[in-house]
Amino acid sequence: MAADSSPRDTKRVTITDVARHAGVSTAAVSKVMRNAYGVSQGMQERVRAAMAELEYRPHAAARGMRGRTYTIGVLLDNVRNAFFADVLDGIREELSDSEYTVLIGAAGFGADEQARTIRAMVDRQMDGLVLIAPGTPRSEILSMAATTPTVVIGHHDSSDVHDSVIDADDVGAGLVVDHLVELGHRDIALVSAPGSRSGRWQRPPEIALADGFLQAMDRHGLADRARVHHSAYSDDGGHAAGLALLSGAQRPTAILAGADVAALGIYRAAADLGLSIPGDISLVGYNNTAIASLAPVQLTSVDQAGHTMGLAAARMLIERVEGRRDRAMQTTMTPRLVVRRSTAAPSLP
Amino acid sequence: MAADSSPRDTKRVTITDVARHAGVSTAAVSKVMRNAYGVSQGMQERVRAAMAELEYRPHAAARGMRGRTYTIGVLLDNVRNAFFADVLDGIREELSDSEYTVLIGAAGFGADEQARTIRAMVDRQMDGLVLIAPGTPRSEILSMAATTPTVVIGHHDSSDVHDSVIDADDVGAGLVVDHLVELGHRDIALVSAPGSRSGRWQRPPEIALADGFLQAMDRHGLADRARVHHSAYSDDGGHAAGLALLSGAQRPTAILAGADVAALGIYRAAADLGLSIPGDISLVGYNNTAIASLAPVQLTSVDQAGHTMGLAAARMLIERVEGRRDRAMQTTMTPRLVVRRSTAAPSLP
């Protein structure tokens, strides 16, 4: 086995050290830390002083064996999607002066990998989980949520075992369609994630979006001119979708992409084909991420208030973790259209 | 105290259950899991079968009390910087079929917050840490690294207690200056992070970049025309820097930004001032992130091979964690210039 001998020595300060130093029992120290009932003023002070003096930091793994671990896990499929960064900021802000630490599991798009990551977080005894639009089968989420407080962001399927934070994607799609129709567009395409009703989720965000889109088109009497194309919410996915839609026979005059990243891929495809935006094609993104507002981009987009969603998710989660609420709840946000320079009246045929 | 009664019941399958089910001792099961010495073929199979049958998953917190936790922590300051996403992908890829799980601590720019996050990861007994350009004082990193294997990405300061992966930022700056000078530019400005030699880091990436920039300018006899402006590597930071530089008295004809995000902020500032890129101003980014290649952007940038850096970091870290190497090492990458449409010859005065 060779030399081994990792350098991990210099032993930690433990609760026992603190207890001895303060001249009390470990139980007392534990109580102080969790500010549990039954501790006198004097005890409080003595113990806190000892902790400070020894620079004591509780051993999270040991805590995990019995009680809390004071860790919140966040699952996201794609670090590059800036919308998730907004949500994350919200979560971190809400938790910033609590004792909880936020750790992120970045899992990629694969359902298996996501499931593995979720299990890893549960195995590490995290106190609560925020899952952003998980691709994992619903049954798996439900069984995990039965044992660990969970907030699901994005999926419209509600449940009595986990909380949800969603955006009214159907309303968002409606806003976009209204805007485009008002500009004079008739042939409008939607590019949405292929997700579909897989894994027993009945209403993942992309389905809600697609439904809202079709309803809105119908409302304007354009049901037969609506087109839906599926592709991954990534730059490459958008690029492929853009090429397919724009070089096809019946070219739409406007495209709504379910994510800003994908919209930028479509932008690239349009450029490849020599089409200008918004001259030839109007383009709308979704999520109103930072890139949408960049000078060279100026993408019309739907704002989902990711930051606020993160705040709400964290608040709801902590309520559950600390047992202040025992019934599932659902929070719905209303989207808002932000018009920029990527949409205009269609050019005459 | 109300009802409390969190739902966390339905007890887990433990090593004891597996042992009983396989008719062996827990010690034996543990040995099989860690494939330690002293296990017969038959025992192997019996135990593995039992584990599979019961769907056993080891309890990470309990493991953390004695041995490994099979968790690698990654610290990054800003989820929005796509370069970090590249690094992260590299790390995840290298670790994808190992037993290690990667968890990310997103800490923001503040040194305190970063320090807190690092401590949180150490307290959770993570087996190893990858720190991407930490702003935390060097001493703190060194003391953490003494107890937990650590790879630092970005800082050029080497150490015998942690490994490092860096990019030759000075070379990168040289490539850019050469390119710009060749196009005919003389008045070139650098926008770099304010980091400076704080916290006892002698050579954080921004300093290496600035030094390389000044040296390259000097090499071309342009030392007196070089300007360095400090701002945060963010969209807003770039915007502010852009406004300052471009509306000031002696306007540069080209700007190098230390991060693509910041370059986009400068882009926005230029637009605000009615200046076109590359007509009036040439602009170069750093890191060659995905946004740099987007159709509407087309930013000339320096490629740092973040993905490869991530791979290297993970490989080095695991060597240390598993005790296969006990001396610190350092890996240096060579940057490459990717010319796009944001640079051109300067307009005549």
Next chain:
DNA sequence: CCTCGAATGGAGAACGTTCTACACGACTCC
């Protein structure tokens, strides 16, 4: 047949917390 050593399996002590019981004293109330 005895001794040795290698190979294999198990007992049981950690590890650092939390938390349930319980002990003790001081009051209050009949």
Next chain:
DNA sequence: GGAGTCGTGTAGAACGTTCTCCATTCGAGG
């Protein structure tokens, strides 16, 4: 003056692993 009650503190049993010893068996060598 005894029975409750309240407030405060402690003992000690978990929790689910890892890992150091130790026990047993088996073969080989003498």
